[in-house]
Amino acid sequence: MNILKYKEYEGTAEIDTDRQVCRGKILFINDLVTYEASTPADLQIEFQNAVDDYLETCRDLGREAQKPLKGQFNVRISPELHKQATLKSIRDNTSLNDVMKKALESFLYSSHEVNQNLK
Template structure:
């Protein structure tokens, strides 16, 4: 079972509110707050598609570049010891640290 919907490269995590008896979601990975809701799965899918389409249309109307979910650049900090171990593992594998880290992250998210 998946609680994620995807449309036109955008994704949203789906949740259920028992108090209001609705399904709801928000487009993930962008700073603009774009949410949607419905009381059926089919209605929620339609509401999600409409939310993405409206977001893209609104951006065009106001001359704003729509935010893309992710750029592909990841910046994070690790301990110097972990950095050393990762760099060494990458070198021994004959890869750049970026190549090695991308493969490690890909394995971790599967």
């Protein structure tokens, strides 16, 4: 799936073969904001219009527009992995949050292939 970007927002770019249109929705907010166009080039324009309209509508309603993602989420892991991560934070004299951040960055941005098979 392709991702459109504008201001602080991302949105989907899909083709609806049944209706013969390009369509999408703004990602990472609870409000449902959709857009569609007849061509991919026009879809980017409609996405930008949808973001601008969303921001303007929120202003008109006197409420704050939702920001895409807060940088906070819950992860469920085994108690043993939790323990090992906590011990790592103690050994490194850092926070558990920092250990998890570094682990996630390593997973996402490492140029080396990571073997994800667990025994």
